[in-house]
Amino acid sequence: MNIKLKAGNIFMILIGSVIFSFGIINFNMAYHLTEGGFTGIALILYHLFGISPALMNLIFNIPLFIIGYRFLGRTSFYYTLIGSLSSTFFLYLFEKYPFNFSLNKEDLFLVALLGGVMIGIGLGIILRAGGTTGGVDIIARVTKKYFNWPMGRVIFMFDCLVLVITYLALGDIRITLYTFICVYVGGQIIDTVQDTGYTARGALIISEQYQSIGDAINTVLERGVTQISAHGHYSNIERPMLYCVVPKNEITRLRQLIHAIDPHAFVSMIEVHEVHGEGFTLDENKQLIEAH
Template sequence: MNIKLKISNIFMILLGSIIFSFGIINFNMAYHLTEGGFTGIALILYHLFGLSPALMNLIFNIPLFIIGYRFLGRTSFLYTLIGSLSASFFLFVFELFPVNFALNKEDLFLVALLAGVMIGLGLGIILRAGGTTGGVDIFARVTKKYFNWPMGRVIFIFDCIVLVITYLALGDIRITLYTFICVYVGGKIIDIVQDAGYTARGALIISEHYQTIGDEINTVLERGVTQIAARGHYSSVNRPMLYCVVPKNEITRLRQLIHAIDPHAFISMLEVHEVHGEGFTLDENKQLIES
């Protein structure tokens, strides 16, 4: 059994769990909002019967661990186990030691906004590190793995179902709508955190000096370059087009390098959301996450 757990991933999962739990207890629970997923159901039970969200969150996730183990593999399952247990633990800690922000309970927009940012940031960090907090997160990671569906969108759909349950259980449309704001913001933040580490630019370069430009990109920027066969529509001239991917912090250097060789070179920049392979995910010194 080959299981590889990275200390950095475990640290990020714990950090994300702290942020997530802090938001749940000090914004959602403190100001009578709920949430999406199984955490939302736990908050509904808290508002109705005073049951501990930390305890209920743990109980709800026990049967889902089996699903995580079956579909995510041993390594992802262990990350999920760490995320679920740490989330329940920090929920319990913040239940014992809550922070009073003294926000206006009559105007819940700011509360919902802050809650969404905290929860989305926490979950986004956990998901990027390969873990989940259990519940809907497990389904989101499974659908991401097998169908490449955005995890934030999957979580948002499940959250909407819980919002309907929130309204039916609590009978307060105001709480439901502010919870919707929280859930929506959280879903967007998750996607932003998921994409942030991979955001790069793909450069399409057309120049008579393509060989020199390609060599300079290889040696100066230490980036790979691909030559693509191209033909000008008007000139009918065959000339290779260069394609390379660089992180955002190297875009200016790339432009300067190209213009120094050929000021008339045609450059088109494309936004790249995910990159895998040598020079990026396989090279510790060139990780896009560092940009």
Template sequence: MSKLFEGIRLKPIFIILIGTLVFAFGIIHFNLENGLAHGGFTGITLLLYYLFTIEPSLSNLLLNIPLFLIGYKLFGRLMLIYSLIGTFSLSVSLRLFELYPVTHLPLQDDMILVSVFAGVFAGTGLGMILRAGGTTGGVDILARLAEKYFGMSLGKFMFGFDAFVITISLIQITLTNAMYTLITVFIASRVIDFIIEGASAAKSTMIISSKTEELSKAIIERMSRGSTVLTGRGSFTADEREILYCVVNRSELIQLKNLIHEVDPYAFFSINDVKEVSGEGFTFDNKRRPLKPS
């Protein structure tokens, strides 16, 4: 029994529980109350409710049970446990809001607002669950398979599957509501990618300069940032030259550009997006782990 729960941590479980509450709140208070569909297995549960009044909390469990075995084969014991927690927690959260809705929001006259908030709640909840290493079953497992073997982002795969389910939902919902639902799932997919990729988005800079040492020293002293010196060769001159690689927060980008122009106005540099960054100077406490000169 101890081996079964080996490696299970409380923090991911807590995040999954909060994520399912956020997701369920959005589904009940925005999608269900305003006649919107949804994507994935959640969209199927809503369609079953519209057609046969089967509560989403029940159909969510019934639809996901066959996928647990697939999830185990694909991702192993830990993810299976987190998926079980996510799926059961989602059904409990849905049932909770079905029985005790927090509030009634009369927004039928502003479906754009409904679509936006439905997408934000769904994306935030699912993003938290996925980032914690869990799923709510269903399309989440299929999305992780697509990411693992085909390199597709979780959000893009979910958007494609969602569009398919929404098309089927046209047998019950109006075309107008289907179009509003597409707005919802698109926003949700963007929010999911943002949460999974992290809010610590940064910028990486490749600097080619004849004053690499001066630039590196200035970056350390004036920005408290480290850098790495790489060796390259010019394609036209075939000369060996040094390339400085540096990662900074978005808010520090202007300061870095000004510093480069100040030290070497003739430096060539390129700037690229970094969707997630971890390590010294970003996720470590600088007071306890001071930067070391490169």
């Protein structure tokens, strides 16, 4: 069985695990906040009984590894395994060697913001690299794959359930509300990190030289072009309109290419938040479904 693991993805998962674990231990745990998902439950158990969050994180993830193996494919499963084990290791490491920020324990709003940002960035990097830290992250990746639901939103919904448990277990509405702020900020950051870099541009091009422009985009940029029948309302002339999608780093080249052929071409750029298919995500999708 050919399992393709990229060194760059593994490196990013490790970096994300460091950031995520640092935020959990040095903000949430240190200032008596909890979190969402299974990490939140682990923190509740820590605050009540002093049980290590790293240990509980590992225990909670064992049954979920089966789900990840069944639904995510071999490659994604191994990324998940790396993310879960590395986050467990770094949680343990930061438990043993915490960083003292000397923040006022009454200033929980700042703590919640910092914790949410750190956790969101860490999880966003891990998810974007194809892994998870286990727990609800596995469920979020499965729903992203099969239903295209935003992972940050899925995680947030599960987190709300844990917030209710937080209030019932700790009986402190203040802690619960500040944890909610942390969870909400984290969810927004996750979606931001997920979208960053994937944003492309869709170009609508109208020109008398449409055939030359289309051929140039095919050969020079090696991007596909769709020819759409269009009718000018003012000119009352039928003229094909070209549509193509390019990554952000190729926008300048596309503009220069069009201008060189027809300086008077009408070009409209629209933002594209998600692109699937050859040249964009085809190889990644193959990895996600392989080994089934």
